[in-house]
Amino acid sequence: MNRLDALRGTTPPKPHDARAIAALAANPGCARRALLDGAGIDKDATARHLGFPAPFGQSPFAITRGNAFEALVKADGCAELLRMLRELLELPVAEVAYHDVENVGAHLRHAHTRALFDRAARDEHDSGTIYDHPLLGLEIAGHVAYLEPDVVAFQLGGRFHIVEIKSFAVIDGQADPAAVAAAARQAAVYVLALRRMLRELGHDPLRVAHDVVLVCPENFANRPVATLVDVRRQLAVLERQLSRMTGLDRLVEGLPEELTFDLLPGEDGLPTRPAAELADALRRTTARYAPDCLSTCDLCFFCRDEARQEGACDLLGRQVRDELGGVASVEEALGLADGTRAPAEGQEEIARLLRNAERLRRECLA
Amino acid sequence: MRRGGGGDGLRLVTVREQAHQALTLLGVPAQPRLIAAVREAFFGGGLRGAQLTSLRRDEERSFASSPYGRPYYLCAALTDRLSPARGLLAVSTWPLEQRMVGPLSPRVHFLTCAVAVAERMTAGHGVDAGPDSGAARLLARMARNIPGGADLDIGPPDPARVIEAARAELAVHAERDTRDRAELAGRAAAQLGDRARLFGAATLSTIGDRAATGPPAI
Ligand code: SF4
Numbered sequence: 001m002n003r004l005d006a007l008r009g010t011t012p013p014k015p016h017d018a019r020a021i022a023a024l025a026a027n028p029g030c031a032r033r034a035l036l037d038g039a040g041i042d043k044d045a046t047a048r049h050l051g052f053p054a055p056f057g058q059s060p061f062a063i064t065r066g067n068a069f070e071a072l073v074k075a076d077g078c079a080e081l082l083r084m085l086r087e088l089l090e091l092p093v094a095e096v097a098y099h100d101v102e103n104v105g106a107h108l109r110h111a112h113t114r115a116l117f118d119r120a121a122r123d124e125h126d127s128g129t130i131y132d133h134p135l136l137g138l139e140i141a142g143h144v145a146y147l148e149p150d151v152v153a154f155q156l157g158g159r160f161h162i163v164e165i166k167s168f169a170v171i172d173g174q175a176d177p178a179a180v181a182a183a184a185r186q187a188a189v190y191v192l193a194l195r196r197m198l199r200e201l202g203h204d205p206l207r208v209a210h211d212v213v214l215v216c217p218e219n220f221a222n223r224p225v226a227t228l229v230d231v232r233r234q235l236a237v238l239e240r241q242l243s244r245m246t247g248l249d250r251l252v253e254g255l256p257e258e259l260t261f262d263l264l265p266g267e268d269g270l271p272t273r274p275a276a277e278l279a280d281a282l283r284r285t286t287a288r289y290a291p292d293c294l295s296t297c298d299l300c301f302f303c304r305d306e307a308r309q310e311g312a313c314d315l316l317g318r319q320v321r322d323e324l325g326g327v328a329s330v331e332e333a334l335g336l337a338d339g340t341r342a343p344a345e346g347q348e349e350i351a352r353l354l355r356n357a358e359r360l361r362r363e364c365l366a
Numbered sequence: 367m368r369r370g371g372g373g374d375g376l377r378l379v380t381v382r383e384q385a386h387q388a389l390t391l392l393g394v395p396a397q398p399r400l401i402a403a404v405r406e407a408f409f410g411g412g413l414r415g416a417q418l419t420s421l422r423r424d425e426e427r428s429f430a431s432s433p434y435g436r437p438y439y440l441c442a443a444l445t446d447r448l449s450p451a452r453g454l455l456a457v458s459t460w461p462l463e464q465r466m467v468g469p470l471s472p473r474v475h476f477l478t479c480a481v482a483v484a485e486r487m488t489a490g491h492g493v494d495a496g497p498d499s500g501a502a503r504l505l506a507r508m509a510r511n512i513p514g515g516a517d518l519d520i521g522p523p524d525p526a527r528v529i530e531a532a533r534a535e536l537a538v539h540a541e542r543d544t545r546d547r548a549e550l551a552g553r554a555a556a557q558l559g560d561r562a563r564l565f566g567a568a569t570l571s572t573i574g575d576r577a578a579t580g581p582p583a584i
Contacts, residue, residue, distance in 0.1 A: 076398060076479070077472025081513035086513065093513060094538050097469035102452060103445045128469060 003252045004039040008264025011271075013040030016145040021138065022185040023296040025238040031251050032285040033142050033297060034241070037140075038248040041261055043298035049263055049271045050279055052301035055294065062167070063179060069167040070150060073215055078130055078151075081163070084215065084226035085153055089161070095129040109135040110146065114197060120154055121203040129154050136193035140242065149190040153213065160198075162190045163213040170216045170225055178295060180214070180229065187212040188234035192242075218356040259284055287315045290321065326349060382421060382440055385455060392482050394475040395443035395456040395465060400558040407501035408486055422455060426565045433560060441564040443467050446546075448554055450566030458554045458564050462554055468546030469537045477532040477539075480515070484525035484532070 016037070024037060036043055047054050073080050078098060085091040097110055104112045113134040120127040131152040137144045150165040164187040168179040191212065195205035211228045218225035261281055263271035271278075283300070289307040293300040307314050311329040314321050327333050335341030336351040337358040343351035379387075388404040396404075398415035405413040410518050425439045439458035442450035444467050455467040467475075502522045509515035509523040514531040516523050554563055558566060 045400045071399075075397065076508070077474075077476040079473075079476050079508070082473070083394070083511040093535055095471035096539065099469060100445070100452065103447060103449055 003255075004248060006036075007035065007039040007252075007259065007261050008041050009260045009264065011042065011045075011263045011265055014045075016041040016140045018145075018147045018186055018189050021140060021147075021189045021238075022147060022182065022228075024241045025185050025188065025234055026176075026292055026296040027288060027290060028237050029217075030288045030297075032282065032287040032299070032303070034244060034248065035251055035255075035285055036261065036299075038251075039261070042263075045263060045271070045297045046261065046282075047300075047302055049273070050275055050282075050302050052299070052305065054298040054300060066167040069217055069222065069224070069305070070165045072222060073133065073165050074151070074259060078132075080224050081130070081151065081215070081226075082151075084224065085213070087246040088213065088226050088228060091129070091153075097128045098130045098132065099128045100132045101135065108314075109133070110137060114201065117160075117197060118195075118201045118203075120160075121158070121198060121201065121207065127154070127188070136190065136197060138189065138193040139198065147193055149187075149194075152190075152194065158207055160194060160208045161211065161213050162187050162194065162208070163215060164190070165215045165224075168216060170218050170227070172219070175216060178292075182295065182318050184229050184231045185211070185212055185234045185238070187229065188238050191231060192238055193234060256284060288321075290318050381413065383423065384409070385418055385440055385542060386438060386457060388413075389455060389457050389544075391439070391486060392463075394478045395451070395454040395467065396475065396479065397453050398455065400479065403500070403504050404483065406565040407483070407499070409502045411500070418455065419548065422565070423448070426561070429561060429564060439564060441465070442566040444550065444554055444566050446550060448550070448562070449569045452493070462551040462563070463535045463544075463547045466547040466550040466554070467548060470541055471547065474536065474539050474543045477509070477512065477536045479506070480512060480532045481529050482535075483508065484523075484528040487525045548568050 014161060020037070027033060033043075036046070041095070044054060045364045051183050056081070062111055082091070082096060099108055099116055101116065113131075113136065114129060116128065117134070120131075131154065133148060134152055136147045136149065138147060139145075151163045153161045153163050164183050166179070166183050168176055191208055191210060195208045197208075198207060199205040210230060211234045212231055213226050214229045215224050215226045217223065259281055261278065262273060263278070264273040266272045279302070282299075283306065287299075289300075289303040289305065289312065297303075306311070311331050316330070324333055327336065327347065332341065333354060336343060336347065337354040339355060384405055385401050387409060388401045391408065392400070398418035400414045401418060404412045405411065420441060421440055425441060428436065428438055429441075437459075438464045440455050441458045443454040443456045445451045445467050445485060446469070451467045454467065483501070483505050484561065489507060505525065505528060506516070506523045509531075512528065512531045512535060515528050558567055
């Protein structure tokens with residue numbers, strides 16, 4: 001049996017959706033997550049069984065608000081969207097052709113999407129400007145995940161732009177950075193899926209722009225405003241992460257032979273595996289907990305608990321963790337700062353910085 | 367029988383009559399929310415978009431049990447696949463071309479609606495066209511999405527200016543849209559029976575030119 005399948009054991013695999021794929025790119029350094037996702041393990045069920053259920057799941061209220069905002073952006077022949085695209089991308093007035101892929105039955109939407117984009121990429125005229133509800137496929141670790149971007153705009157000059165409609169507010173040109181980052185990661189998934197589709201159809205994948213159009217309500221009024229977001233970085237991380245998923249062998253190699261994250265579902269589908277045993281199995285893999293995990297990964301409470309017990313620097317966030325490279329715990333960092341601990345080899349530079357910081361802090365407080 | 371509140375104490379106007387009035391004013395297929403906004407602006411409120419969602423199905427059922435038993439039906443607009451366009455209502459007595467939706471039609475519909483709303487405002491009709499009236503708000507919302515339709519977001523829009531701006535953009539799309547819709551109407555007339563011509567055909571096949579797809583998937 002395939003080692004990855006063995007990690008999942010008898011529990012059925014869980015398909016990925018866009019949010020899950022986007023989250024992959026949120027914490028590229030985490031081997032635990034890469035293994036679980038690569039093996040198609042239901043992380044949500046795992047976390048619940050461990051007694052650390054994830055804090056998210058969108059509230060029905062937020063979903064309703066999101067849908068209402070999306071309807072507003074697309075109402076009246078996408079009137080608001082066209083205004084924004086004309087302002088932002090200088091879309092010519094003649095470019096208004098609208099195709100709703102959802103007009104075909106669900107089982108045909110993927111084929112219809114391919115046919116429409118092929119036609120659009122082929123002839124420069126008369127092909128279409130806005131594609132609503134396309135259905136894209138992306139292969140993740142051997143399985144095709146189906147994804148639905150909100151809309152795709154086709155710009156004259158043969159370039160495609162992904163449009164991502166989100167209902168978090170932009171106030172005086174500023175939005176919650178975490179929300180924007182999450183939207184960018186998700187949009188990157190769509191860009192990649194569309195690029196791969198164009199490549200399969202024999203077109204230049206780079207005709208899909210790495211600038212995505214993010215549409216949000218402005219200043220609490222429901223008026224939509226569009227911004228271009230460059231998702232090149234998210235794309236790079238995502239591609240690396242995906243190629244890594246296919247190359248999981250290396251990560252698997254380092255694991256003990258008998259290791260499995262099987263929930264051992266009983267006849268009623270409920271897990272029968274002792275939770276403590278499952279937790280031990282998970283601890284055999286290396287996690288890189290960061291506060292960002294709280295909004296992206298089902299296992300966040302489990303990993304946070306683990307990181308706390310270890311006093312890991314990871315708890316302080318990715319930026320701090322990266323700056324404290326080579327220093328594993330908060331305790332160690334404090335020791336280096338007040339000089340009670342001698343720097344190990346390779347820690348000289350960070351120890352000097354920490355001591356300086358500690359001196360400055362004292363001076364400020366004195 | 368479903369009754370909508372068409373003005374207190376006045377004759378009760380059914381939901382379908384209310385929608386019919388609004389659609390007749392607009393002259394093109396429209397979404398429930400726009401129909402409700404037009405009702406509110408020019409005929410007094412009371413109609414909610416949600417009341418219209420099941421209307422098309424009710425109408426189709428009525429037509430199926432006694433074809434042409436009513437003077438008009440609120441029916442579907444048809445897509446380029448001759449299937450019912452999602453979320454649009456139309457009137458059965460319109461010429462077939464008027465109920466067809468080509469790729470440019472959603473924009474053409476929007477601009478046509480803006481002209482109709484602005485004309486209705488200039489014509490008066492006892493409409494309260496003050497800056498805070500429903501009609502002015504509706505027009506303002508439309509105007510800002512038409513190039514040259516409004517200067518700034520503030521202040522009431524000038525109906526004459528909206529008409530001019532909307533017509534200018536309409537001129538860009540009209541020829542191709544009319545051609546597309548005439549072609550679709552021809553297909554609908556040739557391929558569809560009475561009921562499907564009003565309420566749309568079931569969707570089965572994908573668009574025609576599959577043969578033109580590129581090399582096989584990698
Ligand atoms: S929550 Fe845990 S498993 Fe998930 S990404 Fe963070 S560290 Fe990795």
